[in-house]
Amino acid sequence: MALSALLSATAPAAAEPVLRIAMTAADIPTTTGLPNNGFEGMRFLGYPVFEGLVLWDIARTDRASALRPGLAERWEQAPDDAKTWIFHLRQGVRFHDGTAFDADAVIWNLDRFFRPDSPQYEPPAAGISRARAPLLASYRKIDPRTVAITSREPVAYFPYMVVYLLFTSPASFEAAGRDWARVATLPAAGTGPFRIARVQPREMVELARNGEYWDEAHRAQVEKVRLMPIPEANARIAALRAGQVDWIEAPAPDAIPSLRQAGFTVTTGSYPHIWPWLYNIGATGSPLKDVRVRQALNYCIDRDALVTLLNGTAEPAFGWLKRSDPNFGSPQNRYRLDPAKGRALLAEAGFGAGKPLTLRLMVSASGSGQMQPLPMNEFLQENLKQTCDVDVAIDVVEWQVLLNAMRATPDAPALRGATVLNISSTTSDVAVMARYFGSANIAPKGFNFAQWTDAGFDTAMADAARAPDSEAMDAAMRAGHERLVDDPPWLYVVHDLNPRAMSPRVKGYVSPESWFVDLTRISVP
Incomplete structure (x- = not known):
């Protein structure tokens, strides 16, 4: 505007x-x-x-937000099936249009996201929901106040996926003549x-x-x-x-x-947030298939200088999580500005003065959590040229175009030849970690744009899914994060301070x- x-x-x-x-x-x-x-x-x-069965507790300022009851007043795994979660719906909740929130409304909305043959199926919302809750397999109404949602496999952190499924009044859709474009201006009713x-x-x-x-x-x-x-x-x-x-x-x-x-x-x-570059490892002929190149870039950037440019509104990122996070772990690589190490790794991978590494970076001019994307990426462009003789071409697109590109396949025309994307990410929980990096969530199915696969990481996520308690889940997250640092699918730049x-x-x-x-x-x- x-x-x-x-x-x-x-x-x-x-x-x-x-x-x-x-x-x-x-x-x-x-x-x-x-x-x-x-x-x-x-x-x-x-x-x-619009709310979900599960909500974030955003009342605290002294610790990372946890989950709290939302439209479901409680939930638990079914005693006879570890893949199924039972959600007990809150009594007396009504949508803004006065209609009741109940199990039928839950099923109607889940059909909207996960059942393509339903009259209310909404492809844009379905794409977002499927990517954020990739393990959801089925669901059913038990009674007017209870629903069961089943995942494809047992997963202890499943509520961290459910938190992103929001509910709209079915009456909004009917009032708009079953036309989602008209629902958008009615307006739609939430809770x-x-x-x-x-x-x-x-x-x-x-x-x-x-x-x-x-x-x-x-x-x-x-x-x-x-x-x-x-x-x-x-x-x-x-x-x-x-x-x-x-x-x-x-x-x-x-x-x-x-x-x-x-x-x-x-x-x-x-x-919990990171501002990174996402490597396009899967693209035909991508130089980022070589882990030495991915590590080298993490040694070639001057994070402290970028923080200075940002007037202290960020802190350096040395992994997906902050180094102070208890689940950062003990990776072998401790990234810092080290041009000699970066150049040596690039040389081992076949890049140097006679054959410089060339990248094409897709960025947005603004957007959610993107901070100041143009000056920040221009800084990194110059920084990489000076430290490690890396050539970066920048392609600027609108924010939603960039988000759509993240869910594309590696050689898709939507990427316009990009070998790297600049898209920020929340780092709030193990479910997000699995969603962005698990081999089962490779784009376009999920958010693993990099097409990165690592057996050690997948094992750690499997351990997290089976974790009997928070201590076991934290241990699995640490093991997974160590793999994210040592076999990096991203260039870790900064964590912003919001x-x-x-x-x-x-x-x-x-x-x-x-x-x-x-x-x-x-x-x-």
């Missing part, structure tokens, strides 16, 4: 009892009940409006603390407080939230300074000192150790 259009379309702050948020997305996330635009879509148009009040494609979505929200302790303080896509960082800052928005995602790092001096609040906080800037009128915000935020605590005058 152009800044001039934003300024003309938005009234002065004094007349607006609304929390106005500038997202990094180039368009509003989809509003049918399972948003696109990555986890920024889930952050603002996912959990605040969350906010309901969608108004949709203007490419401009904004307005949320209104759900005064009948089932969880009285988490009913929203603010009456309305307006979400606006403003993909360019300087435009977001200008809108904040002009009083046209109250909250911006990912402020440009060089503007942070002046924002603080002007009285704006700039928040940062550690959370910076955002806010007007002083925003009260009650807390920064949980999560990708997601609790909008219900926030108030504005």
Whole structure:
């Protein structure tokens, strides 16, 4: 959205009892009940409006977010079948349109995601859901308040997949004439603390407080939230300074000192997230098939200098997890800036001054968790040329195009010849680890874009799936992470610190150790 259009379309702050948020997305996330635009879509148009059987506990700031009961008040593995989980649904929950949430609504939504012959099947939402819950095999209604969901194999961390399956009122689909395109503007009804009040494609979505929200302790303080896509960082800052928005995602790092001096609040906080390059190992003739090349790149980049460029809003990444994480493990490779080691590994793989390594990198101009992708990638482009004589060509695309490319096969036209993608990732739990790196989840089936296979890693994930307790699961995660470092499918660059800037009128915000935020605590005058 152009800044001039934003300024003309938005009234002065004094007349607006609304929390106005500038997202990094180039368009509003989809509003049918399972948003696109990555986890920024889930952050603002996912959990605040549409909920799952399981939810994230985002009330804590002193530890990484864990799971909590959502539309299911409890769940357990079936005593006679380790592959089946029984979910006991919460009583008295209603969708925003007044219809009841019950087992029939659960089955209807699961058919929407997993049954292509159902009238309500929604291919875009199905693609996202299948990739996030790749082990789901079947489901059935036990009674009006109970459903069973079965995975393809026993998996102890299955609830960490279920948390991403969100539920929409079946009545929304019927009211729209069974047309998902019309559902998007009806708007659709969820069960969350906010309901969608108004949709203007490419401009904004307005949320209104759900005064009948089932969880009285988490009913929203603010009456309305307006979400606006403003993909360019300087435009977001200008809108904040002009009083046209109250909250911006990912402020440009060089503007942070002046924002603080002007009285704006700039928040940062550690959370489970990484900003990497994803190697296209599976592409025909890819130089990244050689593990020495993948390791070399991890020794060739100057992470500390990049953190300085970002004004301290990130920390160096030496693996998928932070080095301080108890599950980082003890890998053989301890990555750091070491050009001599990087060049030696490249030379062993057949690359050097006479035959430099050449990569084609696909990036977005903005997007969920992408921080400042253009200056960051331009820094890495120059850095790799200087340290290890690596040539990187940058191809800039829109954020959703990049996300779609991540689910493509290695030589697909959608990749436009890319050997590397820059897409950030949550690192919240072992289910995400398995989803991104397990050989069973190779794209386009799942999120393993790299087409990476490692027997040691797969063994560790199998151990995690059978883990009898949290200690055993942590041990399996450590073993798996050691393989991710020593046989890297990604270039590990930085873990960002989730910076955002806010007007002083925003009260009650807390920064949980999560990708997601609790909008219900926030108030504005």
